[in-house]
Amino acid sequence: MATESEGEEDAATAAGKLTGIPxxxxxxxxxxxxxxxxxxxxxxxxxxxxxxxxxxNLDTYxxxxxxxxxxxxxxxxxxxxxxxxxxxxxxxxxxxxxxxxISIRAGDGFHNLxxxxxxxxxxxxxxxxxxxxxxxxxxxxxxxxxxQLAVLSNHLNGRDTHIRQxxxxxxxxxxxxxxxxxxxxxxxxxxxxxx
Amino acid sequence: MPQSRYLFAISCFQMNLLREAEAALSPAxxxxxxxxxxxxxxxxxxxxxxxxxxxxxxxxxxxxxLSIDPLLWAAYEELCILGAVGGASDYFSDVxxxxxxxxxxxxxxxxxxxxxDEDRSIQSSRVLGLNxxxxxxxxxxxxxxxxxxxxxxxxxxxxxxxxxGSSNLSLYNTPSPxxxxxxxxxxxPLCRNGFFNAVSCDGSSKPAANAAILAPRRKAMxxxxxxxxxxxxxxxxxxxxxxxxxxEATAGINSNASQAGGGTGTNHSSSSRFLGGFSSSSSKTSxxxxxxxTGRKGPSCISESFDEGRRKTEVFGDSCGEDASATMSSxxxxxxxxxxxxxxxxxxAGGLSVHDSKLINGIRExxxxxxxxxxxxxxxxxxxxxxxxxxxxxxxxxxYNTGWVLSQIGKAHFEMVDYFEAAxxxxxxxRVSPYSLEGMDIYSxxxxxxxxxxxxxxxxxxxxxxxxxxPQAWCAMGNCYSLQKDHETALKNFQRAVHLDSRFAYAHTLxxxxxxxLEDFENGIKCYQRALQVDERHYNSWYGLGVIxxxxxxxxxxEHHFRRAFFINPRSSVLMCYLGMSLHSLRRNExxxxxxxxxxxADPKNPLPLYQKANILxxxxxxxxxxxxxxxxxxxxxxxxxxxALMGKIYKKLNMHEKAMFYxxxxxxxKPPATDVAIIKSAMEKLYxxxxxxxxx
Numbered sequence: 001m002a003t004e005s006e007g008e009e010d011a012a013t014a015a016g017k018l019t020g021i022p023x024x025x026x027x028x029x030x031x032x033x034x035x036x037x038x039x040x041x042x043x044x045x046x047x048x049x050x051x052x053x054x055x056x057n058l059d060t061y062x063x064x065x066x067x068x069x070x071x072x073x074x075x076x077x078x079x080x081x082x083x084x085x086x087x088x089x090x091x092x093x094x095x096x097x098x099x100x101x102i103s104i105r106a107g108d109g110f111h112n113l114x115x116x117x118x119x120x121x122x123x124x125x126x127x128x129x130x131x132x133x134x135x136x137x138x139x140x141x142x143x144x145x146x147x148q149l150a151v152l153s154n155h156l157n158g159r160d161t162h163i164r165q166x167x168x169x170x171x172x173x174x175x176x177x178x179x180x181x182x183x184x185x186x187x188x189x190x191x192x193x194x195x
Numbered sequence: 196m197p198q199s200r201y202l203f204a205i206s207c208f209q210m211n212l213l214r215e216a217e218a219a220l221s222p223a224x225x226x227x228x229x230x231x232x233x234x235x236x237x238x239x240x241x242x243x244x245x246x247x248x249x250x251x252x253x254x255x256x257x258x259x260x261l262s263i264d265p266l267l268w269a270a271y272e273e274l275c276i277l278g279a280v281g282g283a284s285d286y287f288s289d290v291x292x293x294x295x296x297x298x299x300x301x302x303x304x305x306x307x308x309x310x311x312d313e314d315r316s317i318q319s320s321r322v323l324g325l326n327x328x329x330x331x332x333x334x335x336x337x338x339x340x341x342x343x344x345x346x347x348x349x350x351x352x353x354x355x356x357x358x359x360g361s362s363n364l365s366l367y368n369t370p371s372p373x374x375x376x377x378x379x380x381x382x383x384p385l386c387r388n389g390f391f392n393a394v395s396c397d398g399s400s401k402p403a404a405n406a407a408i409l410a411p412r413r414k415a416m417x418x419x420x421x422x423x424x425x426x427x428x429x430x431x432x433x434x435x436x437x438x439x440x441x442x443e444a445t446a447g448i449n450s451n452a453s454q455a456g457g458g459t460g461t462n463h464s465s466s467s468r469f470l471g472g473f474s475s476s477s478s479k480t481s482x483x484x485x486x487x488x489t490g491r492k493g494p495s496c497i498s499e500s501f502d503e504g505r506r507k508t509e510v511f512g513d514s515c516g517e518d519a520s521a522t523m524s525s526x527x528x529x530x531x532x533x534x535x536x537x538x539x540x541x542x543x544a545g546g547l548s549v550h551d552s553k554l555i556n557g558i559r560e561x562x563x564x565x566x567x568x569x570x571x572x573x574x575x576x577x578x579x580x581x582x583x584x585x586x587x588x589x590x591x592x593x594x595y596n597t598g599w600v601l602s603q604i605g606k607a608h609f610e611m612v613d614y615f616e617a618a619x620x621x622x623x624x625x626r627v628s629p630y631s632l633e634g635m636d637i638y639s640x641x642x643x644x645x646x647x648x649x650x651x652x653x654x655x656x657x658x659x660x661x662x663x664x665x666p667q668a669w670c671a672m673g674n675c676y677s678l679q680k681d682h683e684t685a686l687k688n689f690q691r692a693v694h695l696d697s698r699f700a701y702a703h704t705l706x707x708x709x710x711x712x713l714e715d716f717e718n719g720i721k722c723y724q725r726a727l728q729v730d731e732r733h734y735n736s737w738y739g740l741g742v743i744x745x746x747x748x749x750x751x752x753x754e755h756h757f758r759r760a761f762f763i764n765p766r767s768s769v770l771m772c773y774l775g776m777s778l779h780s781l782r783r784n785e786x787x788x789x790x791x792x793x794x795x796x797a798d799p800k801n802p803l804p805l806y807q808k809a810n811i812l813x814x815x816x817x818x819x820x821x822x823x824x825x826x827x828x829x830x831x832x833x834x835x836x837x838x839x840a841l842m843g844k845i846y847k848k849l850n851m852h853e854k855a856m857f858y859x860x861x862x863x864x865x866k867p868p869a870t871d872v873a874i875i876k877s878a879m880e881k882l883y884x885x886x887x888x889x890x891x892x
Contacts, residue, residue: 028680029868083869137876140869171870172680173714177746178780180810180844181837182868186646188835190614191801194738194769195640195674195708 020124042071081141084169096158197231234264265291275576578764580607598628639671666692700730768798836867
């Protein structure tokens, strides 16, 4: 499927080791973007398919069933701005199924995905927040048609992986159309639209 | 026969089988047959035409209804909504007065005789529904009410018919708020001759209540059982209003004519009755229970003046009383009874002439009041809010301080985008009549605009507990969630409101707004169009459509829709602003500036037009003027990041780099959202580079 691209230079800026936190904490000015996206996985065990990734139920999980790397593909209908990727994994429950090294790629389609981030997880329990921004303030968001999450290796060298939930966040659109900036003060917001 | 046709038509209307209903009322193969039930029939037919988009026929029928029975306020309201009203004085004129008078006098003579019979028939009906499916807000929450409504009229009509030839009147639901609400008190089926009827009352109406009714209105209140009912009652729309209003009106008259018993001008009943009721209630004051009227009533005497003449009894079986608990929901029945007190009867017998003159006075006063209220309502429907406010000022203190009037005033302020005043008036209205649901959806929108989360959620909770089946309550709840940016739940709530009443345009509009917030433009467009189908003059939906097209960059469409909205409500500065914005996108900058100027004049407190003006001037490269405007804005909204960001952008264009940096820094200090931060920071970096094509900033 997807060709693994080198992108070593990007990997160099990869985040350090992540452990995950029990609470999902996302800023207010972000919203979940992938409700209308097309989700697919490289392989799955019957009964633990891609739906379990989006069902808001932390008890159901996706289990892969093939060779590594295991892939989760998210395709949007138009180019979107994304800022944050969050996934729920649990080392205590899944042990050797817990992913350990994850690579995030983005691009227009399967043919030109480029790695933008690599993270390493260390016995994570809970929500793992992976920011997609670069260091440059201009790169707070990535504009892309497609996002691919590749599980390169698991804890304890497990073959297959379990992921319980994945969410993707991006900025909210400006409620007032065609404005260069958002309105922040109450005086402006009150008068900015009709209802 | 005609009554059964009318009943059939009402039932069909309730079930949304408009074609059958129309066929029943005016069969195709008998083009000249008279519409059954006179004014009420015309009113129902008008409603059918309205909902099937045949506006001119609808207007025709409403006008006819009003000419047959000038006190049918519901028909007048519909005319206003359709935007086809010339002037209130046309309808509530002296001609009308003489007509009412005639009806009255003719009735009174036959009244005495038929009292006995009528009572019986009336009694049986007991349920009185409101005047046909209150069009706008059918609160037919319960099947009961529906039944009642259908039954009532017919029955009443039957009763009436015997009595007086063309008494259209019976169909009015002259709800006496008093009656309805208050539960206990309620006068459940206060039949006309409450007294006599006491015996005959059976079933739901509490016989005992009858006698006691007069006096114990108040007591009933205490029971407060009808709380729920009252909510429902209030939510009732127009038709009730007529009676209510007449009631109110008569209140004043009441005092004059009460003793006389017939004094209450308007035929519909209620007037006197109401008044009586009102008075009692007023004393109670809790006012809560009563809708508008009560508060105002003032301490008039309880002796309800009843007028024998009145026939129309719409007896509304009130749920109050024993039944009440059982049939709480159905309630909304107002009993318009003329119940006469014994002495009244005596009086009546003796003083016909006295009665007559009082009658005439009463009618005149009532019409005067209706004229004022009508003018005010007409102006506010045409969105000439300033004039509407002036007209309402002319009302007497008592009338002014009623829930209905106060919420109309609040609505007028809302249309002028004066949210603080509007909120204040709605608050007053709620205090005067806490169980009234009408107009509360607008109040919730106002609180949404003012970002008052606490008040909004409190309001929503109260409304839902008052009446779980009212669309306004769910609209308020949805607004609450929307304020917290939980658009999916808000959408669910609005959809519930739509299910409860698909003829409630605002619920559709609000769902449209939520879809847009979720970026689902297709569904948003559908919702707005549905709202427009229900009410073409709902400018919020036109505005919503304009916003969608603006986002999709279909500027021509956007401009067209904003213009339609502006045409309907020419006083809203926000609309003018948006119209200006769409003109600017079409590159018709001169017109855009003109429109923005108008917006600035219309509402100096609104910062948006100034900001837009600066934006437009920037694109026209008139930097200094733009900066002037922004400076002005800085004064009134010092915490607004977009102002500083825009200033920075202008200084950058002017190559005044230090100032640009300064303002960008200011903007960043105020913590704008992430997108803006990105834009501003990248602008800062590129500060010393020449501007690229377009406005990358």
